[in-house]
Amino acid sequence: MMKLSIGPIQYFWDRQRVLDFYQQAADSAAEIVYLGEVICSKRRLIKSADWIAIGNELRQSGKQVILSSLTLLEAASEMGSLKKLCRNDAFMVEANDISAVQLLSAADRDFVTGPSFNIYNGRSLQLLARKGLKRWVLPVELGL
Amino acid sequence: MELVCPAGNLPSLKAAIDNGADAVYVGFKDDTNARHFTGLNFTERTFEKAVRYAQDKGRKVFVAINTCPQPNGFKRWQAAVDQAAEYGVNALILADIGVLDYASERWPDLRLHLSVQASVTSAEGIGFYHQNFAIKRVVLPRVLSVSQVAHVITESPVPVEVFGFGSLCVMVEGRCLLSSYATGRSPNTYGACSPASHVRWEETPDGTNTRLNGVLIDHYGEGEKAGYPTLCKGRFQVGENTYYALEEPTSLNTLSILPELQRIGVSAIKVEGRQRSPAYVAQVTAVMRAAIDHCMTDAEGYQPKDQWMQELASVSEGSQTTLGAYHRPWQ
Ligand code: SF4
Numbered sequence: 039m040m041k042l043s044i045g046p047i048q049y050f051w052d053r054q055r056v057l058d059f060y061q062q063a064a065d066s067a068a069e070i071v072y073l074g075e076v077i078c079s080k081r082r083l084i085k086s087a088d089w090i091a092i093g094n095e096l097r098q099s100g101k102q103v104i105l106s107s108l109t110l111l112e113a114a115s116e117m118g119s120l121k122k123l124c125r126n127d128a129f130m131v132e133a134n135d136i137s138a139v140q141l142l143s144a145a146d147r148d149f150v151t152g153p154s155f156n157i158y159n160g161r162s163l164q165l166l167a168r169k170g171l172k173r174w175v176l177p178v179e180l181g182l
Numbered sequence: 183m184e185l186v187c188p189a190g191n192l193p194s195l196k197a198a199i200d201n202g203a204d205a206v207y208v209g210f211k212d213d214t215n216a217r218h219f220t221g222l223n224f225t226e227r228t229f230e231k232a233v234r235y236a237q238d239k240g241r242k243v244f245v246a247i248n249t250c251p252q253p254n255g256f257k258r259w260q261a262a263v264d265q266a267a268e269y270g271v272n273a274l275i276l277a278d279i280g281v282l283d284y285a286s287e288r289w290p291d292l293r294l295h296l297s298v299q300a301s302v303t304s305a306e307g308i309g310f311y312h313q314n315f316a317i318k319r320v321v322l323p324r325v326l327s328v329s330q331v332a333h334v335i336t337e338s339p340v341p342v343e344v345f346g347f348g349s350l351c352v353m354v355e356g357r358c359l360l361s362s363y364a365t366g367r368s369p370n371t372y373g374a375c376s377p378a379s380h381v382r383w384e385e386t387p388d389g390t391n392t393r394l395n396g397v398l399i400d401h402y403g404e405g406e407k408a409g410y411p412t413l414c415k416g417r418f419q420v421g422e423n424t425y426y427a428l429e430e431p432t433s434l435n436t437l438s439i440l441p442e443l444q445r446i447g448v449s450a451i452k453v454e455g456r457q458r459s460p461a462y463v464a465q466v467t468a469v470m471r472a473a474i475d476h477c478m479t480d481a482e483g484y485q486p487k488d489q490w491m492q493e494l495a496s497v498s499e500g501s502q503t504t505l506g507a508y509h510r511p512w513q
Contacts, residue, residue: 111304140310154357158250161280179362179371
């Protein structure tokens with residue numbers, strides 16, 4: 039059966055709006071919910087502990103929860119946060135950058151890749167599947 | 183620091199070599215490389231001449247096969263890899279994981295460089311390509327500051343090449359969808375951003391309009407020099423204002439920070455512009471050669487010469503130059 043998932047929020051919403059959104063998500067028909075800041079590390083209204091707490095609540099509502107990683111890593115501090123994210127012991131991680139793939143596969147952890155991670159062909163897919171890729175978001179540029 | 187220069191055709195390649203490039207990078211005449219423009223790039227015959235011309239003079243040839251094949255096109259990328267390998271080129275510049283996997287398995291002794299199109303900004307990411315495909319060099323995207331580049335270099339398992347001059351991609355390379363959005367074709371899929379097939383120049387009573395697949399990208403009044411309608415470099419209306427909402431059309435110019443790049447351990451400096459003329463290649467190569475030589479013999483006393491700056495400004499997009507992300511104050 040095809041499942042429904044809710045991708046990570048791309049907008050800079052205020053805290054209450056985010057919490058309300060996931061309240062609604064908990065009651066929605068979606069089976070998978072992706073959580074986390076994927077756009078800009080300077081948005082700090084929701085801390086990692088908050089994401090974990092939201093994730094736990096969603097899980098209690100029966101959702102599969104995935105933590106999404108930052109798309110573009112530049113500062114060393116961002117790598118620090120990514121390492122922490124990839125070590126979390128509660129949820130699977132959506133890798134939005136090759137650094138996350140490397141950290142997760144080195145730790146022998148299964149992972150998903152997100153829309154900004156380029157997988158355009160079978161040979162790429164096969165290699166990543168050997169590294170622990172369990173699901174992937176097709177690039178929007180992929181032809182039918 | 184090695185000087186790596188662009189060559190869109192044989193005259194450009196000769197211009198690069200004759201003006202002191204240590205290496206040239208080229209592409210084949212199809213969508214396997216990120217400068218897939220009409221009239222540009224190498225057929226098998228011109229490619230053979232190119233390799234011979236450069237290698238006879240002791241210089242290197244790199245072949246960019248740095249776009250992403252979709253399942254039905256994979257064979258074309260394999261053929262490009264094989265052809266480059268059979269002609270004994272010095273390195274391939276690759277971006278796609280599948281193509282890297284093929285090349286490293288089929289040609290284990292061939293040197294592989296990771297293209298800027300792979301969009302890798304961390305030592306961990308470089309580690310992935312090093313472990314899996316034994317890449318020998320990485321080209322960093324133009325989004326990092328000098329201190330971030332320095333940090334990557336200290337931890338990277340392979341030497342690092344950075345861009346030293348040329349047009350800029352404001353988004354991180356390999357992950358920009360703007361051109362796809364407007365035209366259905368992008369650097370990743372087709373090897374060109376804002377492809378010429380979709381460009382229209384329109385004369386109007388009060389100047390020139392440039393359009394990309396019908397979308398108005400810019401308007402130039404009388405006497406204003408019209409630029410190529412690359413999507414990110416258009417003037418757009420945002421609220422009340424019409425301006426370069428994404429990026430000003432300027433060129434990257436690192437002459438003033440060459441000693442810094444050398445000090446932090448950059449191994450190679452790349453010049454952008456395979457789509458530009460042989461005259462551009464000759465001029466930029468000559469200036470960069472002089473500057474790098476000067477910097478390598480006397481980093482302390484190094485100062486970019488006014489004449490160099492003027493020569494580079496004259497061939498720059500928008501006739502302005504910038505240090506881009508290298509000197510980003512807020513990081
Ligand atoms: S739109 Fe601009 S940033 Fe995007 S690929 Fe084209 S040149 Fe690069």
